[in-house]
Amino acid sequence: MGSVVDAPVVVEGVAENMLGDKKVTVVFVLGGPGSGKGTQCANIVEHFGFTHLSAGDLLRAEIKSGSENGTMIENMIKEGKIVPSEVTIKLLQDAMIKNENDKFLIDGFPRNEENRAAFENVTKISPAFVLFFDCSEEEMERRLLGRNQGRVDDNIETIRKRFKVFVDSSLPVIEHYNAKDKVKKIDAAKPISEVFEVVKAIFAPYAKLGIQLLAPDKISWIRVMEWLNRDKKRTTEGTNGGVLSEKALLECDYISVI
Ligand SMILES: Nc1ncnc2c1ncn2[C@@H]1O[C@H](COP(=O)(O)OP(=O)(O)OP(=O)(O)O)[C@@H](O)[C@H]1O
Ligand SMILES: O=c1ccn([C@@H]2O[C@H](COP(=O)(O)O)[C@@H](O)[C@H]2O)c(=O)[nH]1
Numbered sequence: 001m002g003s004v005v006d007a008p009v010v011v012e013g014v015a016e017n018m019l020g021d022k023k024v025t026v027v028f029v030l031g032g033p034g035s036g037k038g039t040q041c042a043n044i045v046e047h048f049g050f051t052h053l054s055a056g057d058l059l060r061a062e063i064k065s066g067s068e069n070g071t072m073i074e075n076m077i078k079e080g081k082i083v084p085s086e087v088t089i090k091l092l093q094d095a096m097i098k099n100e101n102d103k104f105l106i107d108g109f110p111r112n113e114e115n116r117a118a119f120e121n122v123t124k125i126s127p128a129f130v131l132f133f134d135c136s137e138e139e140m141e142r143r144l145l146g147r148n149q150g151r152v153d154d155n156i157e158t159i160r161k162r163f164k165v166f167v168d169s170s171l172p173v174i175e176h177y178n179a180k181d182k183v184k185k186i187d188a189a190k191p192i193s194e195v196f197e198v199v200k201a202i203f204a205p206y207a208k209l210g211i212q213l214l215a216p217d218k219i220s221w222i223r224v225m226e227w228l229n230r231d232k233k234r235t236t237e238g239t240n241g242g243v244l245s246e247k248a249l250l251e252c253d254y255i256s257v258i
Pocket of ligand 1: 031032033034035036037038039040056108143144146147188189190191192193195
């Protein structure tokens with residue numbers, strides 16, 4: 001009996017963007033403060049192999065690093081205001097370039113139409129789709145006041161300001177992508193596990209296949225991975241140089257898919 005490995009299945013038709021020499025898939029994760037974006041992103045990372053980039057976390061790290069922008073960012077966050085696009089975009093772009101992964105969840109960005117247009121202009125990346133966590137202000141307020149992570153903006157005064165910024169500036173971003181049919185709206189008022197069931201169905205095309213080599217003496221991992229990675233499509237090339245369909249690969253006597 002051979003060993004087990006996770007093999008990526010890349011789905012044709014999912015938008016891919018170039019970041020330097022690298023092809024990347026980006027999903028924007030949007031929703032009001034406390035709607036559960038970070039919580040669900042952690043689940044998506046665990047199950048679907050995305051890298052989570054929270055714009056808010058990157059800005060908070062920038063404050064801690066003692067950067068020259070630190071004081072300005074801290075003041076904006078305390079007021080619930082939106083940090084200038086060039087600062088946030090640079091942090092996101094650097095994080096994507098540094099990371100070897102090619103699938104990113106960008107959480108809490110773009111926050112306004114100017115953020116969105118600047119990001120698309122600078123990076124030439126447009127999202128594969130946008131997850132929108134929809135939740136009432138009453139429920140979000142309850143969650144934020146109970147979060148207890150010592151955040152300077154989780155107080156009732158700043159929370160109200162953040163809600164207003166979300167409605168006035170961030171909802172138009174969601175409307176922009178909705179007009180392009182890119183928004184997947186989720187009822188985020190439900191319990192965490194129920195929200196994740198809906199999220200899971202949306203990310204199903206990114207699921208990893210478990211593959212087991214039944215006859216390691218007859219077929220090598222290197223060969224299987226070459227087949228699966230070729231052209232990043234669901235068709236693969238066989239040993240005889242012809243085209244081996246995914247179906248044929250999965251029916252191969254030496255491999256089982258679990
Ligand atoms: N579906 C849910 N039901 C109840 N509580 C939740 C749910 N999702 C998240 N929470 C809790 O609500 C709080 C806020 O969640 P989270 O940090 O994921 O929200 P967020 O949208 O990322 O917030 P922000 O935009 O302010 O960073 C956390 O304490 C989290 O445990
Ligand atoms: O793109 C962004 C993301 C965040 N901010 C500022 O940070 C806080 C906190 O953001 P969270 O997503 O809740 O962690 C937000 O209120 C903004 O002040 C930003 O300016 N731009």
